[in-house]
Amino acid sequence: MERKWLKLGLVLSLLWLLALVGIGSSYRTVESSRLQVEELGYGIDSLRSSFIYDAPYRTKMVERQALDLQLIYALRLQIDAFYQKSWLMPDLNQLLFSTDRFIEQAQAYLDNELAVQKLANTIRQTRTQNTNSEALSNKYFQLSANVFEAMYLSEKANAEIFRHVDKIYQESTTLEPPQRQQLQKVLVDVSQVLSSYAQGSYLVDKLISHDVSNHISALEIDYRTLLHHHLIAAVGLTLLTMAGFLVLLFLAQSNPNSMSNIEIEESDPPVAKPVVSVTSSPKVVEAEPQINFDVMLSSLNGDVESVCMLLEVFVADHADDVNEITRLLTDSPEDAQRKAHSLKGVGGNLGAHKLREAAAKVEAAIQQDISQLSGLLDELNECLTIAIQEAKAFLKENHS
CATH class of the missing domain: 1.20.1420 (A middle domain of Talin 1)
Structure with missing residues (x-):
């Protein structure tokens, strides 16, 4: 084969190799992004599965739920950073927006749960400090019972609970200033916590039925399609390169430069x-x-x-x-x-x-x-x- 045909063959091989490396690099990038989105889906499903339990069981799972939410947030940041650096990728903006909404609602739910636990500790500590007054100690016991009832009774009982809390507030005005201020501060915390906690069931329902999982499922289909297109492109490029070699071989044989191919x-x-x-x-x-x-x-x-x-x-x-x-x-x-x-x-x-x-x-x-x-x-x-x-x-x- 003449030298110029060898050069053309070498150039064609290099172009094919460079294009194949580019396709392979893009494939790895898309696959890495797909795995990140898949891991995000696992984290969200794990957190959502903990919301299906009744309130007493969910209360014991707050710490684990908080860790799961931190992992989801870290994955969200990682996906966003990776997405900004990649040009060939499915549109992830809708997923990022839905994930942010899920994180906000989950954080609001956890804040309410943690506030209840903090309030319970505050009532217990304050009651311990006032054990010398049986009447005052009973009021703190009544507040603890009201908080407990608000958490686990039906919403119809909330009005009566708030009336009882208001009655305790009226009674606190007759106490000595230090005891009055201490009890009234606890009463304010109780009112705020119970008001926020009333939204707990609503937040749980929203988190369980959140549409972020639908976006993840749709993206998984897009990722598989895109990866399939990469494979088709690699195979097509290889076939096209082989056709190019055949053309070069034909052209080289039609322009021989030695007598070795004369006697056929x-x-x-x-x-x-x-x-x-x-x-x-x-x-x-x-x-x-x-x-x-x-x-x-x-x-x-x-x-x-x-x-x-x-x-x-x-x-x-x-x-x-x-x-x-x-x-x-x-x-x-x-x-x-x-x-x-x-x-x-x-x-x-x-x-x-x-x-x-x-x-x-x-x-x-x-x-x-x-x-x-x-x-x-x-x-x-x-x-x-x-x-x-x-x-x-x-x-x-x-x-x-």
Whole structure:
């Protein structure tokens, strides 16, 4: 294959490799993003599953829920940062927005739960500080009972609970200033906590039915489709590159630069083995140029040394072809036909069209009508003789 074809093949290989590396890099980026979104979905599902329990059980799971929410928030930040750096990715804006809403609602729920626990500790500590007053201690016990009832009784009981808290507030006005201020502060905390906690059931329902999981499921389909397109692109690119190599191979074979691909043996149908006597009068061929040296130089990019090398091979290997064909007609007609076919190919590569046509006629006559061989062999011999002379003259001129 000529050097320029090798260069083109190398360039094509490099382009294919670079494109394949680009597709592979994009595939890894998309796959990493898909795994992050999938992990976010697992975290959200894990947190949501804890909301299906009744309130007493959820209260014991607050710390674990808080850790799950921190993990979800960290994954959300990671996905956002990764998304901003990637150009080939499904649209994640809707997912990020829905995740933010889920985090806000979950945080509000946890704040309420934590506020209840903090309030319970505050009531207990304050009651402990006032054990010397049985009446005041009973009021703190009543507040604890009210908080407990507000958490676990139906919403219809809330009005009565708030009336009882208000009654305790009225009674606190009769206490000494230090005790009054301490109790009233606890009463304010109780009112605030119970007001916020009343929204707890609403928040739980919103979190369980939140649409963030729907967005994650839709994105998983988009990711799979995008990854599938990457694989199709890689396969298509490879097939296209293979087609390019085949085209280069075809172009290289149609412009040969050596005599190694001149003699191509073909599988021809068997022919009979007749005995031929070449005795007819020779057909006179006009002594006109046979080899087109301009065509040879053009096909070899003006490389005179390569032309000389081919001509030397031609003179050495084909000068006696007509005699060989004549001899083989009796012993092995198939070999004679192949010899004529080889000489036909040589004539084409040398640009010697007359020689090529004469060899083609002999090849066809051996297979179809041997009665015409006598004149055709004389014509072939004349063309070959002139071509050999021209080749020797060119060699002599360019070797001197």
